[in-house]
Amino acid sequence: MNETDTTDESVREQLEELRASIDNIDAAVVHMLAERFKCTQRVGRLKADHRLPPADPGREARQIVRLRELAEHAKLDPAFAEKLLNFIIAEVIRHHETIARS
Numbered sequence: 001m002n003e004t005d006t007t008d009e010s011v012r013e014q015l016e017e018l019r020a021s022i023d024n025i026d027a028a029v030v031h032m033l034a035e036r037f038k039c040t041q042r043v044g045r046l047k048a049d050h051r052l053p054p055a056d057p058g059r060e061a062r063q064i065v066r067l068r069e070l071a072e073h074a075k076l077d078p079a080f081a082e083k084l085l086n087f088i089i090a091e092v093i094r095h096h097e098t099i100a101r102s
C-alpha cells in the first residue's frame with residue numbers, strides 16, 4: 001500500500017465518521033420538527049376553535065429576535081436561522097388555515 005492509498009483510506013474513514021454524525025443530527029432534527037409540528041397542530045386547533053387568526057406577527061417578531069440571538073451565541077448565521085424559522089412558520093400557518101377551514 002503506497003502513501004496515497006493510506007491517505008485515501010484515512011480520508012474515507014474520516015468522511016464516513018463525519019457522515020455518521022450528520023445522519024444522527026439529521027435524525028434529531030426530524031424528530032424535533034415532528035414534536036414541534038405536534039404542538040403547532042394543537043395550537044391550530046385551539047385557534048380555530050376560538051376564531052383566532054392563524055398568524056400572529058407580534059409573536060413571530062419576538063421569536064425571530066430570540067432565535068437570532070441564540071444563533072449568534074451558537075456561531076450559526078443569524079440570517080440563516082431567521083430564514084429557517086420563517087420557512088417553518090409559513091408551513092405552520094398553512095396547517096392552521098387548513099384546520100380553520102375543516
Ligand SMILES: O=C(O)C(=O)C[C@]1(C(=O)O)C=C[C@@H](O)C=C1
Nearest residue numbers: 040043055056057059060089092
Ligand atoms: O404561536 C402561535 O400563535 C403559533 O401559531 C405558532 C407559530 C410558530 O410556528 O411558532 C406559527 C404561527 C404564528 O404566526 C406564530 C407562531
